Amino acid sequence: MNYKKRSAQNLLGILNDLKRRPEDAAADLKIPVDELNYYLSGEKEIPAELIRRAAGIWPVNERDFYCVNDDCPIGVKIMRAKESAKTSRVMKRAGQPYYEYRDTVASTVGQFRPEWIKELCIVDNNSANHQAVQWNNGHFLHQFTYFIGPVNFYYKGERGDKKVAVMNTGDSMYITPFVPHTFATRKNRAGEKGLILALTYGNKLAGETQQELSAIGPELAADYALDFSTREKAAASLLRFHREAAGIDHPELTRRTGLSLSLLEKYELGTVLPKPDDLEALAEALNIDRRELLPPDDIQKKVLVNYYRTNRRWDFPSIDPAYKLVELARTSHLSHSRALELKVLKQSDKNRDILDLKVGLHQYVYNVGNSPVNINWRTDDHEYCESIMPNDSMYVKPFVPHNFRGPDGKLLVLRIGGRVAGEPQRELSLIGKQNSARAFGEMIPWFNQEGRNKV
């Protein structure tokens, strides 16, 4: 569906939520109802000035009227190496050329912000304190990095100390937002420059959530950050958060659970992890799902360095495999992020009809090998095939059935959850498949003026 139609659906959704019929909304906006109906028909976009006026009248935001654009209507978007090269820009630090940046594929639908970065700064030793390296400030996005060639990765450790990891082709790392870091080429005889694929992306905090935090304001929003320094502290903070949200104090919680006051206090101080049975009792007393009180299984480090040679590798499928997979750096904090190296084992066209891959995550793919790879995929009952050359990159929408074929193909694949995976997906699933289509875009007003006695 085109942007105008989706934008019209979205407008209807806003009016529904505000419980305004077109005549009510037109009166509020001081425009003829025919004009509003014209926008609702999807023939013409609602003008920016009218959006601004609406945001001044109703408790809505201008951004609510603008849709996420679909720049990938056939399910796959490709950026060729040649196009990437055109975006080349050299960034200096301390007056010296430090990085060459090139864009690779990004879509308005997915949250990837991936860059190809050549390390122009050359170091002659592996000291973490090398004078030539220039550190950044860290950034808001999560970063997965794939290394090609002799690259040193510098980062700030948990105790604020400088660290260096000596990386080579196939090695990878994950880095938490706001950790300062930098990269440099290790001096080598061949004069080869190091290269990284720096795949940054927003997860659950990006976009509108960050906007809400900003609107709430720094003083109040700071309280959202709970103490997750240990599993015990995380469990303690979550319990307190939910207890306070429920308007229940310790004596009342004791009455409801039978747990002693002193045990409850220990749990909320984070000196001891709640026993599974107690956790269940607490969730029941607070009338919430047990999941809400569970701390992360593991508090992982803010930087995870991953060496290719030690990685887990397996075939997919197990019988008559089409791919050899290698798991790259990831953190269990981001359960929906997965980084893989994918070696293509099949080349014959006769398997073209078997689209053996389909995942509910957004995918970024980069041809890190020396051979072209065919991607075959299907969207809206059309079959497509494209040849992906070395250094081409592509974005694949969630749930697109696809496969990769070709001799000696080697791909880097990063899968991320986007906005839907996780809690929103659970909410959608509880609403039920039957009604889910209406959740994607409202096509009807919330009632019919002619009345409806039969349902």
Place this chain on the structure above:
Amino acid sequence: MNYKKRSAQNLLGILNDLKRRPEDAAADLKIPVDELNYYLSGEKEIPAELIRRAAGIWPVNERDFYCVNDDCPIGVKIMRAKESAKTSRVMKRAGQPYYEYRDTVASTVGQFRPEWIKELCIVDNNSANHQAVQWNNGHFLHQFTYFIGPVNFYYKGERGDKKVAVMNTGDSMYITPFVPHTFATRKNRAGEKGLILALTYGNKLAGETQQELSAIGPELAADYALDFSTREKAAASLLRFHREAAGIDHPELTRRTGLSLSLLEKYELGTVLPKPDDLEALAEALNIDRRELLPPDDIQKKVLVNYYRTNRRWDFPSIDPAYKLVELARTSHLSHSRALELKVLKQSDKNRDILDLKVGLHQYVYNVGNSPVNINWRTDDHEYCESIMPNDSMYVKPFVPHNFRGPDGKLLVLRIGGRVAGEPQRELSLIGKQNSARAFGEMIPWFNQEGRNKV
């Protein structure tokens, strides 16, 4: 901070994510770098036409450039009964006046879309098939409803059958999105018209998440809705979702967990719930947090009817209580939504300094009693006090310290999670409190051109 400044921060964040220095961005946009720096200074908003141009050049959306507005800078926003009355609109169905709608308070920061609705349709019996009632189509938002006076609530049951609940003052209900429903006044001697407070709100699916689903497109997005019809089916669907996301088939999962192929198949068919130890083994094999594989503790009904007389009630605090709380309708599917009736027990001003309430949820408050209530609160080191008259309503931002005082005060309070509570809050907590302020609004570029060797 004002909208322009926040908008400038947001612009800097977009450029950072795109790894564009101002000079790179200005060149892409074909404007002088001074002009761009002017927008980045927060002196002037970036014009709508330039935003459109940017969305045509970069893989970003126009909406990304517009911020969530803060229409509640002092932490509390009040709408007086008189202002509500001005928004009165009568909706006809089948040619007859059916409802009178009035807005109550809503904020650009919170997701509440609350309406005061008088039931103009009068029924003379409690048949679910009454000819006078006109059903709606259901709507995208979740709905909590508080009843005042003699109101019949009609809804479609799980099997598609029509149901009626006979409600009175203090009764309440929760209704899942898209369940068709309607309301009518029960005929009574006094000629009293029934009234409801229909508090609709988006949860995790609203806003940008719905936008992403819409951009992905109905065919692909439909796959996000998992089978959550039973706990077993939910566990099965989640396991399959994560297994496929990891690129692992059953034989490989057997190798990693030691669980038999036939048991794995049973788990994915949803014939049996995974044992806790097996769930742990599966999460470990998939290298994800155990929470991701846990089904909801309870699959609740789509409509929950709650009678006031049977409700749980307690004092807060337990010692020297300031409030009597009564829990109203809620579903454990929405762990961050809580509806309460709050009776104010303290009236003396000497307690004014004790702000005994502070919750990490957005709050909607309506004075359902016959007496004024004072709200005292603090934001940014300022103390405020306002008198809330009967039928006034107010929005309170998360984490605002506040209290209510006054004789015979009776308030309806609805607390909701908004965009941050839940997964985004966990993500923020894992980033750590130290860096969280930068997550609310980026104030610095991701690196300094002058270089930075010391960190």
